[in-house]
Amino acid sequence: MRILVIEDESRLASYLKKGLSESGYVVDVAEDGIDGQHLAVEGQYDLVVLDVMLPGMDGFEVLRRLREHKSTPVLMLTARDKVEDRVQGLKGGADDYLIKPFAFTELLARIEALLRRGASHASQPLTSLRLGDLDVDLARRKVTRAGRRLELSPKEFTLLTVMLRRQGEVLSRTVLAEQVWDLNFDSETNAIDVAVRRLRAKLDEGFDRPLLHTVRGMGYVLEDRG
Structure with a gap:
């Protein structure tokens, strides 16, 4: 399974890449919204972990552009815990929402749940x-x-x-x-x-x-x- 992490905090991005790689995933990282949007649209990913606050293009705009092309599962990350922010993300097409700081085990559990959900709905799951x-x-x-x-x-x-x-x-x-x-x-x-x-x-x-x-x-x- 291949995951794209779009996160501008270098330490967090490295932490997520290391943890997800050790969990058996192939991980690419983009540290700004413009590169992240390009990779998400042009690449082949099973899931995208997307931060909201990004340089170049914020996560909501990345999500909007991605949804014009693909239905790749998206887990959004944010330090903002306002209800309206979560609603905006979910209405924009996010599949789940996780507020920083978070435990890696919870992130991993949510990723696994989204991938299982995606496989159950896919007409030809990749096995x-x-x-x-x-x-x-x-x-x-x-x-x-x-x-x-x-x-x-x-x-x-x-x-x-x-x-x-x-x-x-x-x-x-x-x-x-x-x-x-x-x-x-x-x-x-x-x-x-x-x-x-x-x-x-x-x-x-x-x-x-x-x-x-x-x-x-x-x-x-x-x-x-x-």
Whole structure:
């Protein structure tokens, strides 16, 4: 599951990204309303966590523009506890509203409830990812290729799903470090390269054509070139 956090308080945004990543979500962060609105509309997210008070464009306007294009579940965050603010957000299309400060456990519970609600109403809930003869069962965390079961570590599974959700897109080492490990990129570390090599060994060795490719000087891409 992929979540977009639109929050201008850097410490809170980092805290939310770390906590949600540790809970198994892939997390992107935008720290102003303009970038957040662009990502929310153009990207593919299962849920948006949206602050009200944002530079560039406030959360209500981000929500309004998002609702012109998509019905992605939105959980709004605000330090303002006035009833009229909550009503404005809910009338504008927000699915839930949480007042700062809040406990992370409550935020997580509300996110899980919204995702369950969305899955129950979706005509085709996303339960698997596919690329060529590669199949990933997200619920059971089961990976097969051409019917053969692949045994992946938790990090390898997360790395694979991140790349599968963005298949065909070249992902830099920086992006993978942030998305999978929640690390600030260190050019001296080879952890990303090692993890990709291990995943490639399990994913491609013994099969007719590779799916995980290196784009020299840019990063890695998962795609079926057959």
